[in-house]
Amino acid sequence: MYKILVVDDEPRVSAGIRNFLLSSDMNITAVETAVNGFEAIDYLRMDQFDLVLTDIQMGRMSGIELMENIYMEQWNVPVIVISAHEKFDFAKKSLRLGARDYLVKPVERTELLRVVRNALTRKELPDTSPQPEPTSIRRQERRDEWLMELVTERNLTPQDMEQITGELGGLLQGPFYGVISIRIDYSRAGFSSQQVTLQDRKLLKYAALNIMNETLAEWNGVTLGGFGHSIISLIQLSAEDRDDPRVSVHSQIQMIGQMIAMNLKRHLNTEAVIGLSTLGEGIATLPGLLEEADTAAGWNSVHPGHQVFYYGDFARQEHLNRGQQPDTGLTAQESEAAPSVITRITSYIQSNYRNPALKIQDISEEVHFSAAHLGYIFKREMRMNLWDYVTALRMEEAKQLMATTDKKRYEVAYAVGYESPEHFSRMFKRVLGLTPAEFRKKARGGERAEAEA
Structure with a gap:
């Protein structure tokens, strides 16, 4: 049984797709x-969906931005993009963000059925493409040797670095770099989940390298085999990419980590621990960035239920820990979600939950943690999902307004952070089991009975 979410700002289009798929x-x-990205995110936070179909051009939040938010919070939800635009850039961006397919309106019913069926039922096998020719292998190995020298050797002179970058032939452009340390679990992989034999591990690593190259193409990624079964990847950002006001650097890096985990799981059915460094300027920073990435990946030993670790979170936590009193008796890891951090998070949410455009990136920027780590420490300390907390605040205020004022439904919806009265009503009933009108009637009836008594 499958559950699907359709996002389009034309209700007739959404209704048509819904009726067709249900039949x-x-x-x-x-x-x-959902009629916009914010409604869609609300649905995704409340329910588990097997597939999302979204338009590209929508007011307030584009389909591309919606996909980025989905992969920040629920990286394993497949997405199909449906758009009236045939522009190649839209399609390329969508597919590189992990979209399963890109359809152009008006969509043929048979084609829609085909791509939805593929997305819901497809089980992809590891890439078993033929191994490259020996000459190509030697060239690749030589390239990896030069790259390994750059990312591990701290004492290279400027002349050494110039020689190595010359040998690499313009492969590294920068000027800003990030390093990713990927530790893949090769013990079980493939959709049969069988134990992987020793001779098959090399093939799996080769497949993983291909997946990494494809995943990181948008960020001029360069991938090389690390020590043992690990993989090291570099990403490169221009000054414009780094300073893009639409997305913060650490949110962008965190999204890359989630996409890597998603693609390795999707294509190889294998788990991986992913450590992400901060950004550094110039190739001289690469050894330090690799150390950051390895340190971040090592955090898995403390938090085994977590996959993607950003060093910026680690550095931020070290800063917070140094600010604590020495007699707390807590280790650095136990102090990770100190009450002061949770207080800052809840205070920010309480001040901003009425904003319908509130995103997890906004909250993460406030406390300088990545979105994934923010959600993790909030749930661990508060024993509830962050967005359940936001919804609870909105519903509590809505209850007060419905019970004590004569504000109309749409006025209450706007007051507590919903752009659509219809969406507010659906959320209200889902949380409280009553429509707003039913709740008001019950609340007012209770007040009269109490007054008479």
Whole structure:
């Protein structure tokens, strides 16, 4: 049984897709519709969906921005993009962000059925492409040797670095770099989840290298085999990319980590621990960045249920720990989500939950943690999901307004952070089990009964 979310700012389009999918033979039991990205994110926070279909050009939040938010919070949800635009840049950006397919309106029903069926049922096998020719292998090995020298040797002279970059033939352009340390679990992989034999591990690593190259193409990624079964990747950003006001650097890096985990799981059905460095300027920073990435990946020993670790979170936590009193009796890891941090998070949410455009990136910027780590420490300390907390605040204020004022439904919706009264009503009933009108009637009836008594 499958549950699908359709996002389009034209309700007739959403309704048409919903009715068509529900009448198909694919065992689709529910199709929810949202008119913008913020409504879609609300649905995704409340329910588990097997697939998202989204338009590209929407007011307030584009389909591309929606995909970025999805992969920040639920990286394993597949997405299909449906757009009236045939522009190659839209398609390329969508597919590199992990979209399963890109369809152009008006969509043929048979084509829509085909891509939805593929997305819901596809089980991809490891890439078993033929190994490259020996000459190509030697050239690749030589390139990896030069790269390994750059990322591990701290005592290179400027002349050494100039020689190595010359040998690499313009492969590294920068000027800003990040390093990713990927530690893949090769013990079990493939969709049969069988134990991987020793001779097959080399093939799996080769497949993983291909996946990494494809995943990081948008960020001018360079991948090389690390020590043993580990993999090292470099990303390169221009000054414009680094300073892009639409997305913070650490949010962008965190999204890259989530995409890597998603693609390794999707294509190889294998788990991986991913350590992400901060950004450094110039190739001389690469050894330090590799050390950061390895340190971040090592954090998995303390938090085994977590996959993606950003060194910026680690550095931030060290700063917080140094600010604590020495007699706390807590280790650095136990102090990770100190009450002061949770207080800052909850205070920010309480001040901003009425903003319908509130995103996890906004909160993470406030406390200088990545979105994934923010969600992790909030749930660990508060024993509830961050967005359940946001919704609870909105619903509590909505209850007060419905019970004590004569504000209309749309006025209450806007007051507590919803742009659509219809969406507010659906969320209200989902959380409280009553429509706003039913709740008001019950609340007012209770007040009268109490007054009479």
